[in-house]
Amino acid sequence: MSMIRDLRAAVRPTLRRGAAPYEYDTTRDPSTSSAVVDCAVYRDGKRASDHVSPAEAMRRVRTEGGFAWIGLHEPTEREFSGIAKEFGLHPLAVEDAVHAHQRPKLERYDDTLFTVFKTIHYVEHAELTATSEVVETGEVMCFTGRDFIITVRHGGQGSLRALRHRLQDDPELLAKGPSAVLHAIADQVVDGYIAVADAVQDDIDEVEIDVFSAPSKGSSRGGDAGRIYQLKREVLEFKRAVTPLMRPMQQLSERPMRLVDPDIQKYFRDVADHLARVHEQVVSFDDLLNSILQANLAQASVAQNEDMRKITSWAAIFAVPTMIAGIYGMNFDVMPELRWKYGYPAVLAVTVTICFAIHRGFKRNGWL
Numbered sequence: 312m313s314m315i316r317d318l319r320a321a322v323r324p325t326l327r328r329g330a331a332p333y334e335y336d337t338t339r340d341p342s343t344s345s346a347v348v349d350c351a352v353y354r355d356g357k358r359a360s361d362h363v364s365p366a367e368a369m370r371r372v373r374t375e376g377g378f379a380w381i382g383l384h385e386p387t388e389r390e391f392s393g394i395a396k397e398f399g400l401h402p403l404a405v406e407d408a409v410h411a412h413q414r415p416k417l418e419r420y421d422d423t424l425f426t427v428f429k430t431i432h433y434v435e436h437a438e439l440t441a442t443s444e445v446v447e448t449g450e451v452m453c454f455t456g457r458d459f460i461i462t463v464r465h466g467g468q469g470s471l472r473a474l475r476h477r478l479q480d481d482p483e484l485l486a487k488g489p490s491a492v493l494h495a496i497a498d499q500v501v502d503g504y505i506a507v508a509d510a511v512q513d514d515i516d517e518v519e520i521d522v523f524s525a526p527s528k529g530s531s532r533g534g535d536a537g538r539i540y541q542l543k544r545e546v547l548e549f550k551r552a553v554t555p556l557m558r559p560m561q562q563l564s565e566r567p568m569r570l571v572d573p574d575i576q577k578y579f580r581d582v583a584d585h586l587a588r589v590h591e592q593v594v595s596f597d598d599l600l601n602s603i604l605q606a607n608l609a610q611a612s613v614a615q616n617e618d619m620r621k622i623t624s625w626a627a628i629f630a631v632p633t634m635i636a637g638i639y640g641m642n643f644d645v646m647p648e649l650r651w652k653y654g655y656p657a658v659l660a661v662t663v664t665i666c667f668a669i670h671r672g673f674k675r676n677g678w679l
Contacts, residue, residue: 501586
């Protein structure tokens with residue numbers, strides 16, 4: 312156990328609130344025409360070869376021992392077919408790795424574990440709007456065998472270059488084989504979830520404050536519904552990455568597997584615990600946004616009711632002079648006080664008095 316006591320420190324980068332814990336790499340190295348980003352053989356935890364082809368790496372592993380780590384970025388079917396044949400990868404897993412857009416999962420094909428992770432990147436924005444993009448997703452797929460691990464990355468984020476360098480600085484960890492690399496990747500992906508969850512929490516807090524704060528003069532409630540709905544859609548995308556990964560992490564942490572070192576398997580439990588915490592956060596985000604959206608719609612309804620009460624109150628007040636003017640506008644010879652000298656000012660006084668009394672009553676009841 313002393314060999315991997317510092318496992319967490321070795322594979323986990325320092326997190327900054329609201330920032331992704333890995334490099335944001337948009338494309339593979341433009342100087343290379345191949346999808347292979349890096350390919351190396353590791354023996355006794357140390358890098359034993361540089362810039363070798365996958366076929367050469369596998370040949371050295373079979374003759375000299377160790378394991379090969381091959382990293383690819385968005386390979387085409389033609390580019391990946393040779394590697395798949397060399398390492399005996401299952402056609403179904405190869406098809407998933409090439410075409411991407413897969414749910415997080417863990418599958419076993421003969422002596423190979425095929426693992427799919429969805430990476431999440433928080434998209435920085437100055438202000439949350441109804442069209443803001445909050446999270447961006449990518450994929451990392453891992454083929455883990457006895458003496459090799461092949462990583463296939465899709466999307467512009469989730470680079471494993473920094474992770475590879477950190478692992479190379481810890482030979483005792485790399486000596487545990489491909490399962491140590493698989494754990495490091497899982498740990499980095501889940502750490503990314505934690506950072507994104509903290510950033511999304513800030514966005515939700517901002518929306519919540521805007522919804523429940525008193526509206527400024529001239530503004531109306533109900534204008535935040537678009538932002539809330541957009542944020543809810545982004546949280547749903549986040550949830551699709553986290554929830555399906557729960558079962559694979561439980562399998563890696565609880566079920567004995569020949570391809571996973573027993574010492575490394577213990578540390579998958581820590582990753583599963585962190586993932587469970589993120590899952591609880593994402594579920595609570597969804598519920599909280601539902602409540603905020605309902606409250607926002609309720610406030611909009613209340614504001615509309617208040618407007619209708621004001622309109623109704625003023626309509627009732629103006630109905631009094633309209634009625635009196637309509638009565639005295641009828642062409643009859645015999646009407647009360649029709650020939651009275653003070654009839655006109657008396658009618659005006661009565662009209663104003665009645666209107667004032669009605670206005671006061673509505674004001675007292677909170678309608679005006």
